[in-house]
Amino acid sequence: xxxxxxxxxxxxxxxxxxxxGIGKKTALRLALHLLHEDMENVxxxxxxxxxxxxxxxxxxxxxxxxxxxxxxICSNPKREQNVICVVEDVRDVMAIESTNxxxxxxxxxxxxxxxxxxxxxEDLTIGSLVEKVASGKTTEIILALPATIxxxxxxxxxxxxxxxxxxxxxxxxxxxAIGDELEYTDExxxxxxxxxxxxxxxx
Amino acid sequence: xxxxxxxxxxxxxxxxxxxxGIGKKTALRLALHLLHEDMENVxxxxxxxxxxxxxxxxxxxxxxxxxxxxxxICSNPKREQNVICVVEDVRDVMAIESTNxxxxxxxxxxxxxxxxxxxxxEDLTIGSLVEKVASGKTTEIILALPATIxxxxxxxxxxxxxxxxxxxxxxxxxxxAIGDELEYTDExxxxxxxxxxxxxxxx
Numbered sequence: 001x002x003x004x005x006x007x008x009x010x011x012x013x014x015x016x017x018x019x020x021g022i023g024k025k026t027a028l029r030l031a032l033h034l035l036h037e038d039m040e041n042v043x044x045x046x047x048x049x050x051x052x053x054x055x056x057x058x059x060x061x062x063x064x065x066x067x068x069x070x071x072x073i074c075s076n077p078k079r080e081q082n083v084i085c086v087v088e089d090v091r092d093v094m095a096i097e098s099t100n101x102x103x104x105x106x107x108x109x110x111x112x113x114x115x116x117x118x119x120x121x122e123d124l125t126i127g128s129l130v131e132k133v134a135s136g137k138t139t140e141i142i143l144a145l146p147a148t149i150x151x152x153x154x155x156x157x158x159x160x161x162x163x164x165x166x167x168x169x170x171x172x173x174x175x176x177a178i179g180d181e182l183e184y185t186d187e188x189x190x191x192x193x194x195x196x197x198x199x200x201x202x203x
Numbered sequence: 204x205x206x207x208x209x210x211x212x213x214x215x216x217x218x219x220x221x222x223x224g225i226g227k228k229t230a231l232r233l234a235l236h237l238l239h240e241d242m243e244n245v246x247x248x249x250x251x252x253x254x255x256x257x258x259x260x261x262x263x264x265x266x267x268x269x270x271x272x273x274x275x276i277c278s279n280p281k282r283e284q285n286v287i288c289v290v291e292d293v294r295d296v297m298a299i300e301s302t303n304x305x306x307x308x309x310x311x312x313x314x315x316x317x318x319x320x321x322x323x324x325e326d327l328t329i330g331s332l333v334e335k336v337a338s339g340k341t342t343e344i345i346l347a348l349p350a351t352i353x354x355x356x357x358x359x360x361x362x363x364x365x366x367x368x369x370x371x372x373x374x375x376x377x378x379x380a381i382g383d384e385l386e387y388t389d390e391x392x393x394x395x396x397x398x399x400x401x402x403x404x405x406x
Contacts, residue, residue, distance in 0.1 A: 003297050005268045005275065012255040015248045019233050028294060030222050035259060036251055042256040045218045046249035049237055052215040053245040056238060063236075065208045072208065091231060094206050183283075 004028075009035070042122040061132075063108040063125045065090045073092065073106060081105040082139040083185040086129065088112050088151075091116075092144060104142075107132070112145055121157055129158065133165050147174055207231075212238075266311040266328045266337075268293045276300075276309060283307040285342040289332065291315050291362065293352075295347060307345075310335070315348055315357040324360055332361065336368045343371040350377055 009031060016027035034042050058064065059071035063086060066072070071080060073093075083104030087093055093106050099146060101200040108126045145151035159169055175193035176185050185193075207213040212234060219230035237245050261267065262274035269275070276282060276296075290296055296309050312327045335341060337353030344365060348354035362372055378396035379388050388396075 003300065005293060005296070006255075006259055006270045008251075008255040008259050008270065009268055009293075015251040018248070020236050026224070029224075031252075031255065032293065039256055039258070045221070046253040048214040048218040049234075050246055050249040052209075052211040053237060053240070053242055056209055056211050065212055067209045067211065076392060079329065090208060090212075090235065093208070097206065104312070112387075119229050128291075129233055153394040157333075 036158055062106045063110060063128070064093055064106060078103075080135060083142065084129075084132065084138055084140070085142040085144050087144050088146065096144065104140075109145075109154070112148075112150045113157060114150045124154075125162060126158060128162050131169050136165075138167055140170060143169065143171045216297065220364075252380070265309045266313060266331070267296055281306075285340060286345065287332070287341055288345040288347050290347050291349065299347065312348075312357070315351075315353045316360055317353045327357075329361060329364060334363050336365055336370050339368075341370055343373060344370065345369055346374045 006014060012031045012034070013024065013027045016022055017024050017028050019027075022030070034045065037045075057066050057069065059066040059069070059074055061070055061074040064071045064073065068075075080103050084107050085096060085102060085104055085107060086107045087096070088109055088111065092127060093108060094108075096102050107125065107129050109126065110127075111119050111124050113119060113121055113124070129141075133141065141158070142156065143155050145154050156170065162169060173196060174189060175196065176182060176189060182190065213255070215234045216227065216230045217228060219225055219233050222228050222230075225233070225291055235338050237248065242247075260269050260272065262277055263271040264277040264366065267274045267276065273390065283306050288305060288307055289310045289312060290299070291312055291314065292310060292373075296301060296311060299305050301308075310328065312329065312332075314322050314327050315320060316324055318329070325339050328385070332344075336344065342362070344359045346361065348357050365372060376399060377392065378399065379392060385393065
């Protein structure tokens with residue numbers, strides 16, 4: 001006997017359980033929740049996901065997610081056109097945008113080099129970044145990739161590719177987070193924060 | 204500016220975040236995962252949920268989820284037709300079925316009485332349970348509802364409704380779970396396990 005009492009329920013549970021971080025028990029809870037929602041809401045739910053996958057576009061300049069051919073950031077003349085911040089994915093663009101500290105453009109790699117996960121440089125948008133820099137309008141590339149082996153590898157790969165061009169390559173600063181206690185900070189971060197100390201500027 | 208860079212992404216994130224226990228950050232992670240899946244898989248995902256909601260049926264006898272008019276349990280002549288186990292929802296049927304200890308029938312209430320959540324006896328399938336008992340074929344009702352105030356209220360409500368009929372009303376046993384240590388068991392459970400002690404039967 002089918003433990004789900006219904007093939008339709010079983011299918012829905014299996015599909016929900018295919019999402020990352022969602023197990024069978026959670027998937028069943030979500031499926032039963034959807035089963036007790038209005039038909040109209042469930043239709044909207046399913047269609048929103050299908051429509052997203054079917055119709056979403058990626059900005060042809062920075063590869064960020066976009067509804068138009070060129071995203072709002074790339075097509076905004078008020079942004080500094082000569083500074084490009086390189087990030088792993090669209091979530092990082094959202095995170096940096098929410099700081100209101102960056103007025104330049106982005107370049108979304110759609111991943112980082114990771115031999116374990118089978119992601120090689122060709123799978124990323126590094127080629128289009130090099131082309132952009134080669135065209136000569138860029139004066140600074142800010143590398144804002146994760147501080148992991150994969151992030152460091154990707155940083156170094158991009159650095160080697162961009163070395164022939166006259167462009168400043170910087171990385172975001174690493175150090176003790178604001179609000180964190182020194183005694184609970186890991187040694188590598190604390191050590192880096194001393195090496196990369198900045199001039200105290202009074203108030 | 205839309206922080207999601209795309210209305211389509213925003214819609215999908217909002218829909219996913221409407222699921223219980225899923226916040227905006229998780230919803231975004233799930234949406235980006237789906238965005239990098241094959242179109243075909245995402246279509247299957249959305250359709251599985253819509254089809255489940257549209258076509259699923261409830262057994263007209265026990266109100267369990269079913270693909271047919273009468274569920275596999277109710278239509279199985281090998282099950283004991285005179286014992287009915289009353290449960291809150293379909294998950295409890297699955298849990299009890301997986302023990303292989305129960306050969307009777309079920310009655311799914313689709314909830315329990317909970318004034319705080321606005322769930323009154325009329326919202327549940329208690330009426331159809333009473334009809335079933337009134338028809339005279341049932342000799343025992345096993346109440347397997349949660350040991351909460353709502354569960355106790357529902358137990359008592361059903362008990363009052365079924366008192367006029369000649370039917371044995373039992374509840375599942377409560378006690379120290381197998382594998383649990385006495386010192387970590389809460390006082391109420393431990394107290395109940397002493398009050399409701401059973402005869403030691405040797406091997």
